[in-house]
Amino acid sequence: MTPSTQSLALSSQSLVAAISNPGSLGTIESYIGTVNRLPMLTQQQETELGERLRDNDDLEAARQLVLSHLRLVVSVSRQYLGYGLPHADLIQEGNIGLMKAVKRFDPARGVRLVSFAVHWIKAEIHEYVVRNWRMVKVATTKAQRKLFFNLRRMRPDGQTLDPEQIAHIARELNVKPEEVSEMEVRLSGQEMALDQPHDDADTYAPIQYLADDGSEPTQVLERRAHDALQGEGLAEAIEQLDPRSRRIVEARWLQDEGGATLHELAAEFGVSAERVRQIEAAAFKKMRAVLA
Structure with a gap:
């Protein structure tokens, strides 16, 4: 281990636990200050550590690669402070992306870890921002995510966009114009609790203005028709059956407790169980026709 690598390992002991919880060092400023004091790796050191991790699953090598790039996570996370989410949480999610990048890092590709890791860090932070920016998720498709992270920057002075x-934005981001309009509306809207209480007795929460589907006239009529179909309609359909078919349907399906089996009815009518099944199927077909 080279002197600078050894210094990195010795000076970063308190950061091991802080990777998953940046606030554990006291304040986010303390964490950032500690991260920025860690020495950076040279390309040769990075290559050696990457080979040890790739060839031997060396966890110590992985730890040193992660710790030496924590300042990168801090730098990237600052770009997302405008979404109103805690800086410590953004850093924590970015650290997860960094660890995923280190796990997949192969120095044989000739790419420095910083270039490889930045994409994984942003991906984790993007997912966190989209998931937590609002209670209702505003971006699910690839096009919506692209618009979510670029539209505010591209919208002049935050004004409403004209056609x-x-x-222009649709061409720049390679999305549909209607997707741009939809995302603009989503970003402009504000969340409101459905049952938000009000001090003013004359005002009502939004939930009180929602329609009760159970009292909607068409729903009431449909329920009545359904109940009639199950009662009067079923009785009328059974009346259309011949005595043997009616007996089989009633014995099999209209008993309060377990109905008769095919073999019990076969013995009663002196036919095979398969014949009872065929009579039952024909009876159901005729009943469906009557109910229709």
Whole structure:
């Protein structure tokens, strides 16, 4: 182990637990200050550590690669402070992306870890922001995510977009104009609790303005028709059956407790169980026709 690598290992003991909880060092400023004091790896050191991790699953090598790039996570996470989420949480998610990048890092590709890791760090932070920015998820498709992270920057002075601006943004981001308009509406809207209490007795929470589907006239009529179909309609359909078919249906399906089996009815009518099944199927077909 080279002197600078050894210094990195010795000076970073308190950061091992802090990777998953940046606030554990006291304040986020303390964490950032500690991270920025860690020495960076040279390309040769990075290559050696990467080979040890790739060839031998060396966890110590992985730890040193992660710790030496924590400052990168801090730098990337600052780009997402405008979404109103805690900086410590953004760093924590970025650290997860960094660890995923280190696990997949192969120095034989000739790419420095910093270039490889930045994409994984952003991916984890993107997922966290989309998942937690609002209670209702605003971006699910690839196009919506692209718009979510670029539209505010591309919208001049936060003003409402006109058709020409919408078309320009759609071309720049390779999305549909209607997707731009939809995301603009989503970003402009504000969340409101359905049962938000009000001090004013004359005002009502939004939930009180929602329609009760159970009292909607068409729903009431449909329920009545369904109940009639199950009662009067079923009785009428059974009346259309011949005595043997009616006996089989009633014995099999209209008993309060376990109905008769095919073999019990076969013995009663002196036919095979398969014949009873065929009579039952024909009876159901005729009953469905009557109910229709």
